[in-house]
Amino acid sequence: MVSLKTIITLSFSVATVIAANVNSISECPSLPARVSPAKDITDLRIDDIKIIGALGDSIMAGFAMMGLDYEAGSGALNLSLISEYRGNSYAIGGDTNAVTIANFIKKYSPDVKGASVLSHLASICHGPLCGFPITAYRPLRDNLNAGQSGAIAMNLNYELDYLIPRMKSYIFSTSYKNDWKMITIQIGSNDQCASCDSTLAEYVSPDAYGQYVEAAIERIKKEIPKVVVNLLGTFKVSGVFPLTEGNPYCVPNGILDNEGECACADSPENLAKMDTVSEAYNQRLEAIANKNKGVAGGTFAVMYSPAPIDLSSFPVNALSNVDCFHPSLKGHQFIAKAFWNQLFMEKSLKPPVFTFEENLKVYCPTGNDRLPTA
Structure with a gap:
C-alpha cells in the first residue's frame, strides 16, 4: 500500500522536474508579490534575499576559467594564467548575462547587493601563507x-x-541590521x-x-544579522586526473598543471585518500548544518x-585548459544551474549525483517555494 506521504513526495518530485524546464532564468515568470515580509528564517523566499556574500577558494574566485588561446600564440605570456574571473563565478558572479546563482537571485530580487564583477590578477591565500600583499582584495570588483x-x-x-566590514559598508544602500542575507560557502578542494x-x-x-x-x-x-548560510559540500577532486590524463586539450604551459597543484596526484593510493577525506569532510558539513x-x-x-x-561525466573543456584542474566557464555555468536547482529541494529530494548536462534546464521557483532552512 502506498502511503499518503509517499504520494506527496512523488508528486513534489514530478513537479520539480516539470518546473526545471527553461533554458534561461530570464524565461521564468516573476514571483507574485509577498503579502507580508518573511516572518522568520523558515519563511524565506528567494526574493527576500537583499545581500549575498561568499567564502571559498579559487573556484569561488573564478580562477583561470576563461582559458588560453594557444593557437593565437599567447602561451605563458597571457595574464589568463594568473587571473580570476570573479564576475562569472558560479555562485556570486554579477557580470551582465553571466550564468550564476547571483544573477538568478537578481531575477527575483533586482536590487540584491554583493555580487563580484569583472576580473583581476589572482590573490593567493594558502594555509599559513595568507596576508598582504599576496592576498590583496579589490573591493570594487570583489564586493x-x-x-x-x-x-x-x-x-x-x-x-x-x-567580508564582514565590507558588508557593513553597504549601509547606505541596504540595511545591515534588517535585510535578509545569504552567504555561500564552498571550501575543501585544496584541503x-x-x-x-x-x-x-x-x-x-x-x-x-x-x-x-x-x-x-x-x-x-554572532556578527551578521538575519542570514542563511548556503553550505555546499565538497566533491571528489581525484576525478580530475583520469579525465585529463594524456588528453591533448591539456597543453603544458610550463607554469601550471593539475598534478603540480595537487600533492596527492602522485599515486592511486593518494587519490583514494583524497576521496576518503572528501567523504569525511562532508560528514562534518552535514553535522554542522543539522546543528543549525x-x-x-x-x-x-x-x-x-x-x-x-x-x-x-564532464567533457574535458568543462575544465580550464590553463591547468586542466579548475572549472572553465562551461563548468561554472553547469555548477551554477545544478546548485540553483537543488536550492529549493528538501534533503531527501536532492540528487545523488551531478552528471554533466550540456544544456541543463533551470528551475523556476514559485510563490510557494521557501528556502529549505528548517
Whole structure:
C-alpha cells in the first residue's frame, strides 16, 4: 500500500522536474508579490534575499576559467594564467548575462547587493601563507566575494575579516541590521590535495576541517544579522586526473598543471585518500548544518547542499585548459544551474549525483517555494 506521504513526495518530485524546464532564468515568470515580509528564517523566499556574500577558494574566485588561446600564440605570456574571473563565478558572479546563482537571485530580487564583477590578477591565500600583499582584495570588483585562490578551511576566518566590514559598508544602500542575507560557502578542494602535504596535514584533517568551518559558521551567526548560510559540500577532486590524463586539450604551459597543484596526484593510493577525506569532510558539513537548522522565530540557519559531481561525466573543456584542474566557464555555468536547482529541494529530494548536462534546464521557483532552512 502506498502511503499518503509517499504520494506527496512523488508528486513534489514530478513537479520539480516539470518546473526545471527553461533554458534561461530570464524565461521564468516573476514571483507574485509577498503579502507580508518573511516572518522568520523558515519563511524565506528567494526574493527576500537583499545581500549575498561568499567564502571559498579559487573556484569561488573564478580562477583561470576563461582559458588560453594557444593557437593565437599567447602561451605563458597571457595574464589568463594568473587571473580570476570573479564576475562569472558560479555562485556570486554579477557580470551582465553571466550564468550564476547571483544573477538568478537578481531575477527575483533586482536590487540584491554583493555580487563580484569583472576580473583581476589572482590573490593567493594558502594555509599559513595568507596576508598582504599576496592576498590583496579589490573591493570594487570583489564586493562580497571573499574567496581566495589557494584557500583551505583554516583561511575562512581571514576571509570573514574582509567580508564582514565590507558588508557593513553597504549601509547606505541596504540595511545591515534588517535585510535578509545569504552567504555561500564552498571550501575543501585544496584541503583534499593538501592531505598529502606533510607541512599542512595537521590543518586539513577531517576534524580540523570541521572545526574551522564550524568556527566560521559561529562567527557569521554572532556578527551578521538575519542570514542563511548556503553550505555546499565538497566533491571528489581525484576525478580530475583520469579525465585529463594524456588528453591533448591539456597543453603544458610550463607554469601550471593539475598534478603540480595537487600533492596527492602522485599515486592511486593518494587519490583514494583524497576521496576518503572528501567523504569525511562532508560528514562534518552535514553535522554542522543539522546543528543549525532554522527554527520558528529565528533569524539564522545553515542549509547543506551536497556536491556529488561526477567528473567522469564532464567533457574535458568543462575544465580550464590553463591547468586542466579548475572549472572553465562551461563548468561554472553547469555548477551554477545544478546548485540553483537543488536550492529549493528538501534533503531527501536532492540528487545523488551531478552528471554533466550540456544544456541543463533551470528551475523556476514559485510563490510557494521557501528556502529549505528548517
